[in-house]
Amino acid sequence: MMKLCVPVIAAHFDSIDSIQPNFYASTDLANLATLLTDSRLGGVMEDSKLLAVATWFEARRTAPEEVEEEGKKGGKTFVDVFIDLVAAIDLGKITSDQFVDICTSKCWMHVPEECRYGLTISTSMNATSTTSHAT
Numbered sequence: 001m002m003k004l005c006v007p008v009i010a011a012h013f014d015s016i017d018s019i020q021p022n023f024y025a026s027t028d029l030a031n032l033a034t035l036l037t038d039s040r041l042g043g044v045m046e047d048s049k050l051l052a053v054a055t056w057f058e059a060r061r062t063a064p065e066e067v068e069e070e071g072k073k074g075g076k077t078f079v080d081v082f083i084d085l086v087a088a089i090d091l092g093k094i095t096s097d098q099f100v101d102i103c104t105s106k107c108w109m110h111v112p113e114e115c116r117y118g119l120t121i122s123t124s125m126n127a128t129s130t131t132s133h134a135t
Contacts, residue, residue: 002031006040013044017055017128024059025050029081032056034066047098051105058107081090082115089120 009016016023027035035041036049076084094102102108108116 002034005039006035007036009035010038010041010044013041013052016061023107024056029085033085033088036085038111046093046135047095047102048095050086050091051102051107053089054102054105054107054111056085057096057112058080058110061110078112079114082119086119095096 008039041049069109074120103116
């Protein structure tokens with residue numbers, strides 16, 4: 001079903017949670033992963049995708065055991081689930097200003113601390129690497 005909805009979701013990606021308030025709360029891990037890796041999201045900015053992952057965690061914060069259970073089906077921990085979702089995002093296309101905006105958003109605070117820390121380190125290393133290659 002999600003695959004059929006991708007064009008509509010892509011067209012309204014940044015406002016999907018206001019159009020469909022329960023979108024993230026009712027989207028399971030497999031469907032979110034399918035959505036993030038769908039080639040029809042080509043016009044969606046990478047920072048919007050990362051914010052969508054954070055928003056999904058925020059929507060699921062009242063039921064972290066469900067996220068853990070969904071991940072366990074594939075032998076994954078909560079952190080592994082986060083890593084898999086973020087792997088679908090080209091972090092190199094997110095500017096430092098966009099990343100700061102995401103990291104200071106309300107929904108980002110609901111991403112598990114070990115996920116936030118790991119992503120921040122990874123992204124800052126990527127930015128350093130990109131900067132050193134540019135000079």
